[in-house]
Amino acid sequence: MNDSYNPNEIESRWQQKWERDGIYHADIDTSRPKHYALTMLPYPSGDLHIGHWYAMTPSDARARFMRMQGFNVMFPMGFDAFGLNAENAAIKRNIHPKKWTYENIRRMRTQMKSMGAMFDWRREAVSSDPEYYRWTQWYFLQLYKNGLAYRKLAAVDWCPKDNTTLAREQVIGEERVCERCGTPTYKKLLEQWFFKTTDYAEELLDFSAIDWPERVQTLQTNWIGRSEGASVIFPTESEDPIEIFTTRPDTLWGATFMVLAPEHPLVDKVTSPEQRQAVEAYQAAAARQSDIEREAVDKEKTGVFTGGYAINPVNNARIPIWIADYVLMTYGTGAIMAVPAHDQRDFEFARRYGLEIIPVIQPKGEALDGATMEAAHEHEGVMVNSGKFDGTPATNEKGMKNPAIKAVTEWLEARKIGWADVNYRLRDWLISRQRYWGAPIPMVYCDTCGIQPVPEEELPVLLPEDIEWRPTGESPLKFHPTWSKTTCPVCDEPATRETDTMDTFMCSSWYHLRYLSPHYDQGPFDPAEYEYWMPVDTYTGGIEHATMHLIYTRFFHKAGRDMDVMEGVEPMMQLRNQGIVLGEDSEKMSKSRGNVVAPDALVAEYGADTVRAYLMFMARWDQGSPWNSFGIGGVYRWLRRVWDLFNVEDRPEGKPASEEEIRQLRRKVHQTLRSVTRDFETFQFNTIISSLMELLNTMVELEPAARGSEAWEEAVEIYLRMMAPVTPHIAEEMWSVKMGKPYSIHTQTWPQVDEDATHEDTIVLPVQVNGKLRDRIELPPGFSDEEAREAALASEGVRRFLNGKSPRKVIVVPGKLVNIVI
RNA sequence: GCCGAAGUGGCGGAACUGGCAGACGCGCGCGACUCAAAAUCGCGUUCCCUCGGGAGUGUGGGUUCGAUUCCCACCUUCGGCACCA
Numbered sequence: 001m002n003d004s005y006n007p008n009e010i011e012s013r014w015q016q017k018w019e020r021d022g023i024y025h026a027d028i029d030t031s032r033p034k035h036y037a038l039t040m041l042p043y044p045s046g047d048l049h050i051g052h053w054y055a056m057t058p059s060d061a062r063a064r065f066m067r068m069q070g071f072n073v074m075f076p077m078g079f080d081a082f083g084l085n086a087e088n089a090a091i092k093r094n095i096h097p098k099k100w101t102y103e104n105i106r107r108m109r110t111q112m113k114s115m116g117a118m119f120d121w122r123r124e125a126v127s128s129d130p131e132y133y134r135w136t137q138w139y140f141l142q143l144y145k146n147g148l149a150y151r152k153l154a155a156v157d158w159c160p161k162d163n164t165t166l167a168r169e170q171v172i173g174e175e176r177v178c179e180r181c182g183t184p185t186y187k188k189l190l191e192q193w194f195f196k197t198t199d200y201a202e203e204l205l206d207f208s209a210i211d212w213p214e215r216v217q218t219l220q221t222n223w224i225g226r227s228e229g230a231s232v233i234f235p236t237e238s239e240d241p242i243e244i245f246t247t248r249p250d251t252l253w254g255a256t257f258m259v260l261a262p263e264h265p266l267v268d269k270v271t272s273p274e275q276r277q278a279v280e281a282y283q284a285a286a287a288r289q290s291d292i293e294r295e296a297v298d299k300e301k302t303g304v305f306t307g308g309y310a311i312n313p314v315n316n317a318r319i320p321i322w323i324a325d326y327v328l329m330t331y332g333t334g335a336i337m338a339v340p341a342h343d344q345r346d347f348e349f350a351r352r353y354g355l356e357i358i359p360v361i362q363p364k365g366e367a368l369d370g371a372t373m374e375a376a377h378e379h380e381g382v383m384v385n386s387g388k389f390d391g392t393p394a395t396n397e398k399g400m401k402n403p404a405i406k407a408v409t410e411w412l413e414a415r416k417i418g419w420a421d422v423n424y425r426l427r428d429w430l431i432s433r434q435r436y437w438g439a440p441i442p443m444v445y446c447d448t449c450g451i452q453p454v455p456e457e458e459l460p461v462l463l464p465e466d467i468e469w470r471p472t473g474e475s476p477l478k479f480h481p482t483w484s485k486t487t488c489p490v491c492d493e494p495a496t497r498e499t500d501t502m503d504t505f506m507c508s509s510w511y512h513l514r515y516l517s518p519h520y521d522q523g524p525f526d527p528a529e530y531e532y533w534m535p536v537d538t539y540t541g542g543i544e545h546a547t548m549h550l551i552y553t554r555f556f557h558k559a560g561r562d563m564d565v566m567e568g569v570e571p572m573m574q575l576r577n578q579g580i581v582l583g584e585d586s587e588k589m590s591k592s593r594g595n596v597v598a599p600d601a602l603v604a605e606y607g608a609d610t611v612r613a614y615l616m617f618m619a620r621w622d623q624g625s626p627w628n629s630f631g632i633g634g635v636y637r638w639l640r641r642v643w644d645l646f647n648v649e650d651r652p653e654g655k656p657a658s659e660e661e662i663r664q665l666r667r668k669v670h671q672t673l674r675s676v677t678r679d680f681e682t683f684q685f686n687t688i689i690s691s692l693m694e695l696l697n698t699m700v701e702l703e704p705a706a707r708g709s710e711a712w713e714e715a716v717e718i719y720l721r722m723m724a725p726v727t728p729h730i731a732e733e734m735w736s737v738k739m740g741k742p743y744s745i746h747t748q749t750w751p752q753v754d755e756d757a758t759h760e761d762t763i764v765l766p767v768q769v770n771g772k773l774r775d776r777i778e779l780p781p782g783f784s785d786e787e788a789r790e791a792a793l794a795s796e797g798v799r800r801f802l803n804g805k806s807p808r809k810v811i812v813v814p815g816k817l818v819n820i821v822i
Numbered sequence: 823g824c825c826g827a828a829g830u831g832g833c834g835g836a837a838c839u840g841g842c843a844g845a846c847g848c849g850c851g852c853g854a855c856u857c858a859a860a861a862u863c864g865c866g867u868u869c870c871c872u873c874g875g876g877a878g879u880g881u882g883g884g885u886u887c888g889a890u891u892c893c894c895a896c897c898u899u900c901g902g903c904a905c906c907a
Contacts, residue, residue, distance in 0.1 A: 040907095042907090045907085083906075084905075084907085085906075085907085165905070166905075167905040168903095169905085169906050170905085215827065218826065219902075222824090222825050223825075292824085295824065296823035297824075432905095504906095505904095543827080543901065544902065544907085545902095545907080546826080546901085546902070547825090547904080548902085548904065548907090579827090579900090579901085580900080580901070582900080586900090588900090617835090618834060619834070619835070622827095623835095625835085626834085628848080630833075630834085633847095634847045635847075638847085682838095686834095686836085689846080690835085690836075690845065690846035691845095691846080692846095694846065697846090765842095766841080766842040768841085770887075771841090771886095771889095810887095811841095811887055816841055816842095817888095820887090821887050821888090
């Protein structure tokens, strides 16, 4: 019989059977090594996107490979279900965020099941379920009790018309207007909750315990942005001194003015009555800009004099205090000493406003003059105009390795006007959101007892469902008539609930722990499950999460460890990132562009196996690529050729295979097995598919002779096992139905490479003349360098170029090639 | 602007440690099968050319017997920039 490949029938049949038999259930089994394979959970935005398939199906193939390698593999899935989109849908379509979210989850769960992935759905966790966010809130309380959560003023983008906070994506264009109503937005200060991520900055810089891509380590290191220097106190003519951080304390004598961020709390105090109007106008203008605009180096520097003065503590010079938007409140102390001679931004600012420029680091053989210099001198030299430090060499080294910095810092410490310090670009994590669809922050405000945590036994603080969406977009929690009214847990008098909810990054910082025991109610996770499964062995997900999510979750784990809730240095041992699938037009896929590729239609047309294999084949996984709808037919053809080749039973026997042909078949099979195994280990999914295609081509060629032989039987068995992680359905069908092998192929072990079979009979060695390929010579395996040299010189291609003369040099790369220089 | 990554045939991509550039697939061309078409199968396919060869991995330079791979400068595209997740 010769039936044709019908993926839809095969796939739904096997998916049902696998689910019935629970073959992907991951349970504690101490007799086998465990492998926790985790892939980033999706946000339930509506339909499953081809990007989800691109992220998840190769991760699934990798998890299946590990399972065949003998590991007890857990591969869970869930939903990061709180977030802004649900609220946007609520406002736009008048649908409750909860309803919208859970409808999307139901649809996406069904779509995900069509992938044929080995998800253990018993472990599904949904972050917006009360049984989940109860523990998100519990974690908040632990962080609070351990001094890692605190409140302070922070700026948000604010729409005055809608009376609401806006996300960055809701602030549109250079005019920075509200996406809903077009009103110009501005930065507004609100009292908000923070986690002290900076307490862990130093430890987060240490990647020695984990196998994460160099690229992610670099991104995180730069994001944390450690710099060494000194903090210095500048007295002012008003009461309060100004604290600054500088990486160049050796240039203190050149500080000719100070600059505060426009929103710095001291601005008000130092501003003179004459300057007040100008200062306030500038503050308002700065509040209209984003930090990215303000940081831009090529932007023209602007600022306003406050009318106030500070005293340079090293030489008692009276220096003016300015405000300027290039100083950010979120970096350092929000104030700088300006040394125009040695900092380019300060230099440009000083030139523009006619401020004094005093060189204090003199480069070798050059005399800088503040009046005529054209750019700041930011490099090495010798200290000048710096009192007793004149003549101290300043090198290009950073921190205390620089003798000038070291000498000055020690002197500052002795005089108690400054101290050696380390500053980080990393900021504390702002977790307050003025939104409805998130986990409520479990805190209570009492007029008598102040800020009080909700007692743990009262968790979860449930979101009210009877909410009203005002057309303006104000947070429904704040305006709910009764929800925020409660009693103080200490004095039992009337009190008010915190109406802000938590950043959804908080939910996704510990979801890998909720998968361990999603319904456990004695804690965030069952300790026995933690003991067996943690840490995560392989974490896969998008490179776009390199800095935020992947720093938050590391912070969360380390903080949990210090609270004795979790164990170990890191939560995820190995990280691998996939790139992004763009639309066919090379633009980011989005509904508004109309370039979204729907996997459902592709699955209906080609089957899940083809879609899975094509996504692995079409690009380097870590690179991503624009979607290309033309190539998928080639992968479908591959699977059909496999089907036809392995499935034909009544093909006439040809002449029996020669020994040479058998050797050739086994060589190709085991060479392929070697490279496919290596590629699975290193996440090179695209070459797994092309290797399998190549092997198929060889097998098609040898089939008429080899069919019926032991080697052919071996080839087919190995082939199907190599395919199983990539295309689980067709592999199962061929294995347990067509070949009658024991169900299931997915519980089989990975085949072993027969190294002897991989050896070549003869070696073809390229021969170059002056680095250009001129000939190829054939040599027996194990040939010596001398043999290679002789054979190369004797070859036709070389003799033509040599013309009887002797070569200048002969380079023999053992086993690789011969290059003759003439 | 800052941080990070990537640029290879008509297209997606391959090339393991500095050693045969273009594996595998798409597309295209020719042929077989067919009344015909589709499907399938076979052969060919980097460009130029005087058929001996020459050029060629974003651009320009450098190191080397030899560079897609290492170094310097530049250009373009993509990801992130802290309230999208």
